[in-house]
Amino acid sequence: MTAEQHFQVALRLGDDAMILGQRLAEWCGHGPVLEEDIAMSNIALDLLGQARGYYSRAGALEGLGRDEDQLAFFRTDQEYRNHLLVERPNGHFGDTMVRQFLFDAFSLERTQFLANQTVDEDMAAVAAKAVKEVRYHFSHSSQWMLRLGDGTEESHRKVQQSLDDLWPYAGEFFVADDIDEAASLAGLLPDLSHVAHAWHARVSEVLIQATLQKPTTTWSQRGGKHGIHSEHLGFLLAEMQVLPRTYPDAAW
Amino acid sequence: MDNAKERVNRVWDLIRQVMDPELPFLSVDDMGMIRGVRLEQDQIIVTLTPTYSGCPATDVISSDVRSALHSVEPTGRVELALSPPWTTDWISDGARRLMTEHGIAPPEGPSADRAFLTGQGKSIPCPRCKSTHTTMVSAFGSTACKAHFTCDACLEPFEHFKCI
Known part of the structure; x- marks a missing residue:
């Protein structure tokens, strides 16, 4: 594995957390009930903290002196390396929970590996903290799958539709490229085929209980890991980056 | 040697009084967030551990600990340590x-x-x-x-x- 590939791995981890955290934060003040408003903001904060940890590591690996703020605020959409799923717009609450559920199930597998097995000690420290948080996130999104899937006729119909719509985006998690393969060989990241296996088992278990149909689509969206994003990311970044780009020297 | 011990103890006494901004009846030491105080090359280093990755109180706590530290050790510094991760067992x-x-x-x-x-x-x-x-x-x-x-x-x- 090259130094550049190692840097890309840290960046991808940071970008997934950063973008999903920013999306969830958009719910702040708009949640369907107060408890969920608070829950989504809390999860967003956890993700922001995780992003900071991975970005710091990425900055150190790159060695060009870029810190977490520079990586978050001074890169364009094409320089972002997150999976396409996390940049999907919030939609209705069911869409947001399905997105969260599909990501949490993946993140849990990946973070557990990083916390216990990765060769990168700095990433392991970030992940050891993160894994405790991700368990809560997964528990939360799973419970919503049950409530919405096995709820009313309307909630079932809507959340099944969300699942069908977002499923092809989750497929991108498991499309390994040369960076994933090198990282897995070096013991930095888990083998994505193993992650896929565990993810399917985890997701199926909840979907069955939630009386939801697991989509049969096998094709998947792809591009995020190489900087080819949907138009939605540009709007998200415009809002997230406007202040530091307008006032680059602004400080608290 | 005694002098070093005294300096470390004096810092401990002060930072034990720094309270958690979210739970103002508890000190950050009670919360198990202070990992240690050590003297290295004539500089006092306080190691703190955050509770949650994104806890907004972490910055306030570091700054409060730094103020307390600087009142007796102007060259002292506060270090954040992620590993081992904080647990409620502490x-x-x-x-x-x-x-x-x-x-x-x-x-x-x-x-x-x-x-x-x-x-x-x-x-x-x-x-x-x-x-x-x-x-x-x-x-x-x-x-x-x-x-x-x-x-x-x-x-x-x-x-x-x-x-x-």
Whole structure:
């Protein structure tokens, strides 16, 4: 594995957390009930903290002196390396929970590996903290799958539709490229085929209980890991980056 | 040598008085957030550990600890350590009692208790009436570290400090 590939791995981890955290934060003040408003903001904060940890590591690996703020605020959409799923717009609450559920199930597998097995000690420290948080996130999104899937006729119909719509985006998690393969060989990241296996088992278990149909689509969206994003990311970044780009020297 | 010990002890005495901004009746030391104080090349270094990755109080706590440190050691510095990750097991017994007195149910048992995550397993006793007939309203409360509960016996809402 090259130094550049190692840097890309840290960046991808940071970008997934950063973008999903920013999306969830958009719910702040708009949640369907107060408890969920608070829950989504809390999860967003956890993700922001995780992003900071991975970005710091990425900055150190790159060695060009870029810190977490520079990586978050001074890169364009094409320089972002997150999976396409996390940049999907919030939609209705069911869409947001399905997105969260599909990501949490993946993140849990990946973070557990990083916390216990990765060769990168700095990433392991970030992940050891993160894994405790991700368990809560997964528990939360799973419970919503049950409530919405096995709820009313309307909630079932809507959340099944969300699942069908977002499923092809989750497929991108498991499309390994040369960076994933090198990282897995070096013991930095888990083998994505193993992650896929565990993810399917985890997701199926909840979907069955939630009386939801697991989509049969096998094709998947792809591009995020190489900087080819949907138009939605540009709007998200415009809002997230406007202040530091307008006032680059602004400080608290 | 004695002098070094004295300097470290003096810093300990001061930073023990720094309170958690979210739980102002508890010190950050009670919370188990101070990992250590050491003297290295004539510089005092205080190691802090954040509770949650994105806890907004972490910056305030570091800055409060730094102020306390600088009042006696102007060249001292505060270091953040992520590993090993903070766990609710490090919260002192005294702090747990104070939490209960302030209406917050303290974390129970070992932090690895996953049954709690699914809402099954042992119940969290109400900090007011001690009843175990309580229901989790939301795993996410007013701060990252707390969950929101309600007591089915005395009907009071209360917060529970989550086990992590």
